[in-house]
Amino acid sequence: MLASKPLIIRVAIPSPLRRSFDYLVPDSFAESPPQRGCRVRVPFGKREVVGLVIESTDSSDFALEKLKPISAIIDRQPLLPESLFKLFIWAANYYQHPIGDALFSTLPVLLRSGSELPEIQIANWRATTLGKGLGPDSLKRSPRQRALMDDLLAESLIREDLLLETHSRAALKQLREKDLIELVMQKPEPVALNNLLREQPLKLHESQQKAMDAIEYHGFKSFLLDGVTGSGKTEIYLQGIEKVLRYGRQALILIPEISLTPQTEKRFRDRFNVPLVTLNSGLTDKARLDAWARAKSGEAQIILGTRSAIFTPLKDPGLIILDEEHDQSYKQQEGFRYSARDLAVIRAKQENIPIILGSATPSLESLNNCNQQRYQHLVLDTRAGKAVQPSWALVDLKAETLECGIGRSTLAAIRETISNKQQVLVFLNRRGFAPTLLCHQCGWVAECRSCDARLTVHRGRGRLICHHCNYQQRTVHQCPSCQGRELIAAGEGTERSEAWLQESFPDTPVLRVDRDSTRNKGAMQKVFDTANSGEPCILVGTQMLAKGHHFANITLVVVLDADSGLFSADFRSHERMGQLLVQVAGRSGRGSAAGKVIVQTHQPQHPLLQLLINEGYSQYAKLLLDQRQLTQLPPYNQMAIIRAESNNPNSAEMFLRAARNLAETISPPSPDLGYLGPLPALMEKRAGRFRYILQLSGQRRGDLQGLLSALCPQLERLPEARQVRWSIDVDPQEL
Numbered sequence: 031m032l033a034s035k036p037l038i039i040r041v042a043i044p045s046p047l048r049r050s051f052d053y054l055v056p057d058s059f060a061e062s063p064p065q066r067g068c069r070v071r072v073p074f075g076k077r078e079v080v081g082l083v084i085e086s087t088d089s090s091d092f093a094l095e096k097l098k099p100i101s102a103i104i105d106r107q108p109l110l111p112e113s114l115f116k117l118f119i120w121a122a123n124y125y126q127h128p129i130g131d132a133l134f135s136t137l138p139v140l141l142r143s144g145s146e147l148p149e150i151q152i153a154n155w156r157a158t159t160l161g162k163g164l165g166p167d168s169l170k171r172s173p174r175q176r177a178l179m180d181d182l183l184a185e186s187l188i189r190e191d192l193l194l195e196t197h198s199r200a201a202l203k204q205l206r207e208k209d210l211i212e213l214v215m216q217k218p219e220p221v222a223l224n225n226l227l228r229e230q231p232l233k234l235h236e237s238q239q240k241a242m243d244a245i246e247y248h249g250f251k252s253f254l255l256d257g258v259t260g261s262g263k264t265e266i267y268l269q270g271i272e273k274v275l276r277y278g279r280q281a282l283i284l285i286p287e288i289s290l291t292p293q294t295e296k297r298f299r300d301r302f303n304v305p306l307v308t309l310n311s312g313l314t315d316k317a318r319l320d321a322w323a324r325a326k327s328g329e330a331q332i333i334l335g336t337r338s339a340i341f342t343p344l345k346d347p348g349l350i351i352l353d354e355e356h357d358q359s360y361k362q363q364e365g366f367r368y369s370a371r372d373l374a375v376i377r378a379k380q381e382n383i384p385i386i387l388g389s390a391t392p393s394l395e396s397l398n399n400c401n402q403q404r405y406q407h408l409v410l411d412t413r414a415g416k417a418v419q420p421s422w423a424l425v426d427l428k429a430e431t432l433e434c435g436i437g438r439s440t441l442a443a444i445r446e447t448i449s450n451k452q453q454v455l456v457f458l459n460r461r462g463f464a465p466t467l468l469c470h471q472c473g474w475v476a477e478c479r480s481c482d483a484r485l486t487v488h489r490g491r492g493r494l495i496c497h498h499c500n501y502q503q504r505t506v507h508q509c510p511s512c513q514g515r516e517l518i519a520a521g522e523g524t525e526r527s528e529a530w531l532q533e534s535f536p537d538t539p540v541l542r543v544d545r546d547s548t549r550n551k552g553a554m555q556k557v558f559d560t561a562n563s564g565e566p567c568i569l570v571g572t573q574m575l576a577k578g579h580h581f582a583n584i585t586l587v588v589v590l591d592a593d594s595g596l597f598s599a600d601f602r603s604h605e606r607m608g609q610l611l612v613q614v615a616g617r618s619g620r621g622s623a624a625g626k627v628i629v630q631t632h633q634p635q636h637p638l639l640q641l642l643i644n645e646g647y648s649q650y651a652k653l654l655l656d657q658r659q660l661t662q663l664p665p666y667n668q669m670a671i672i673r674a675e676s677n678n679p680n681s682a683e684m685f686l687r688a689a690r691n692l693a694e695t696i697s698p699p700s701p702d703l704g705y706l707g708p709l710p711a712l713m714e715k716r717a718g719r720f721r722y723i724l725q726l727s728g729q730r731r732g733d734l735q736g737l738l739s740a741l742c743p744q745l746e747r748l749p750e751a752r753q754v755r756w757s758i759d760v761d762p763q764e765l
Contacts, residue, residue: 035088037063038097041081042130043074044142048742050129051081052090054099064100067108067115071101071144080104080144082133084119104144109137113380114343120376125368126670126738126758132366136341138319148320150327151215152305153190155202157182161210174201182211191306195299218329221304223276228303231269232414238262241408245386247273247349250379254355254396255388256648257410259616260417260580263388267351268301270386275304275331279348279383282333284340284370286357287577288312289554291334294353298332309335309342337362337370340377347381350374354577355387355396356609361763369761390616391609391647394655398665401655413620420587420618420625422643424634434530435522435590440628441534447586448538448566452623455581456527456570457614458590461544462486463526464519467494467506471514476506480718487519488546489526499717522590528570535568543571576614582621587614592631592639599712600765601663604638605654612647664761668731670738671762672724672745673711676754679720683708685750686724692744693726697737702729712765719755723765 037055053072055063064070064083072081078101090097110118122132134142141147161179169176178197182188190213193202205211234242238261245253247270257263271281285294288310298306307321307330324330328345335342337360352360352374360370371387378385387396387405400407413419430437435458436444447454464487467476476485478496485494487505495502508515519526528542541547541557548554560567561581569575569584595607611629619625631639642650659666672689674682686708697703704727711721728734738758745751 036094038087038090039064039070039100040084040087041070041072041100042084042133043072043079043081044130044134045074046128046131048126048128048746050084052087052092052097053081054094054097055086056099059100059103062103062106064103064105065108067110067112068106069104069109069141069144071104073098073101080134080142081130082109084129104146109141109147109343111343114341114377117373117377117380118341121368121373122366123739124735125366125760126742127366127368132368135366136338138322139315140319141322145319147323147326150218150324150329152218152329154187154214154216155182155190155193155211156187156214158209158212161205164210172201172204174198175205178202178205179210187214218305221331225303226272226275227301228299229301231272231301232262232265234265234269235262235412235414237410237412238266238414241410242266242269244406244408245270245384247277247384249384250382251384252375252378252399252405253384253386253408254392254400254405255386255408255410256392256397257388257390258413258419259390259613260413260620261390261410262414263353263390263410264297265414267353267386267388268298270349270351271298271302271332274348275302277348279346280325280328280331280333280344281349281351282335282339282342282344282347283351283353284335284337284360284374286336286354286359287574288336289548289574290353290577290579291336292555293558293579295334298334302332304331305329306332306334309333309339311336311338340370340373344381347383349383350378350385352385352387354389356389356391356393357577358606358763361761363764367757367759367762369763372761391612392651394605394651394658395665397651398655415622417620417622418624420615420627422615422627422629424639424643425628425630426634427630427632430630434526435630436527436530436588437630440588440630443586443626443628444531444568444588445535448535448568450585451566452585453561453566453581453583454568454586454588455575455584455614455617456531456568456588456590457572457575458522458524458527458570459572459594459610460486460521460523460591461497461525461546461572462495462523463489463529464523465521466519468518468520469509469512469514470516470518472509472512474509474511480715482713482715486523489519489529491546498713524570524572527590531568531570539565539567541567541569543569543575545572545574548574573610573614575617576610579617580620581617583623584617585619585621585623585625587618587625587627589614589627589629592629593633596633596636596638601658601661602763605651608638608642608647608650608654611642662727668728668734669762670726670734671759671765672726672756673721673759674708674723674754674756675716675719675721677719678753679710679714679722681750681753682720682722685748685754685756686722688748688750689741689745689756690724692748693724693737693741696740697733703727703733703737725765 040050042050068083118133122129178201307324309321325333326343362368399405425437444454466484467487478501481498483498488495492505493502524544532540564583595603615627674685676682706725708722708724711723
């Protein structure tokens, strides 16, 4: 009788090695071996780690006696559905990243450490017998507790998430401590179709209705919703979500920034009476796992998240929406360098569901996909309701008297807007008080010790801070070079603009919105509350203010410096400049009053600025696409970058020279495949390490992928690889 062949499983381990590992399945697990997508505990070196089963086999490249047995099976059912597991494998291969690190980097932290999936139960609150016996005069001194108690007495049971929309968690805790209310955990029940909506959909204008009618909800198709700012893209999202909810399916919505979560979540909760979860890096590990599990089980019908939410498992996927699809934040810039935008399209195809990519300033890649008829182009060219597009005005800074970066005519426009009881947004994409501290006597400049960058003055914190590596030191008051005391904070940042505007308008609230001012919990909500009050105010901020926020009472937008994007060495800089200007301008005039945009520049006659302002973003993007085609840059050519960094610049350069030699041996340079470098990165030194790049370009994506797949294993074996940190960036967004 022949002995049965041993069962071997291939396991992905969270490690930097670009391979999977073979393990034996002991006889004790033979009756119910782990399935593909299940987690197992395995010995790895001198420790035990959690791994993910990729496949089962009966053969291995290694001798059986060298294979170790698995220690335990964590999951009896696959943690990930097969379609999503395929997406992980595809993404790891396409972005040339170690498969184990790719799989585990996007899972909730608790799952990576081997925690069990939580049982899905819904928290509900009800009044206790003691609470039901309260008299009408009880809790008079605690009006918040009284209001919460009244709601619970009016209904037998209320879901916790619904209660917390109008009441505080503190009031819940206080009533529970008094034994007036109690928590009841229940298994979720589906929401009845006649109870999906809390409020009725808005009436669509003509171009909205045309776009809505064109979207198909059965089968895969990509739609680019190209709508001017304020055109009502969100209403189309909401009505599209309603359709898939009525089909009994789930909707996954991606947004580019955590700061957009409260506003977006509120709009969805106001419209729908269904369970909704959010997924982003701001959640605790427990909350993230709970949201992930609720999405996987199908209990959560709407899933709202940032970039990594594209890897969230769904029981019944029906629609993917990617808002602000042009945003650079969708590309992961460290570690597993995936593009959530591109993976969203791949996932929609694998799930056989539609995807809507929305933006007022679509990426050139998406516009090219429309030209190639891969996406259906849906255009919203008018604003919703009575709102109209704002008017633009260029201010020539060469002819202006400036105070803290604000021209005299600009200041007059701000003053007039405030006197009309309206609101102003001042945009400057530099946080801090000033970008440079210099000595007036000898010219010394405060520079970062670890980067090719100057330290930014943060006067409120009394610090000099590097915005690239976060090196910090106390503000100096004496020049370390000549000992002079005439130190100048040169240039403008949001902190300086805020201080000067507050001095100029002492009776008007001036609110700063940047990463420094919004660190504290509730800071963004304070901004929303002030802006939504309708009272005159001035918002000063960075690009955080430009991304999708709806401020109905802002009628004037001021761009203090439009020139920084005109002269960058990055070939994407003109695209990003146009997108940023149009997006920030779009915050103006979204209500009933007309809006105006003032753009301060030293280059008012620059042809790109003139084209953007006079012809609009669509013509601007068309010109950029024509330029990209002439120069054979993405999206008309495929690109990948091999990055290397080291404490020694020679080590990084030598590694990339060896990498280029290997690459040219595999695929010699040709008109279809080219190499550039090694070259220093645009910022050569960062965080104490010298950074170099090798650029690979190909006419066909398949040729470039074939080269990278053959090259990666050889790069790992290079002696020079031990001296550097290296990575591969496919479809890079930064040089």
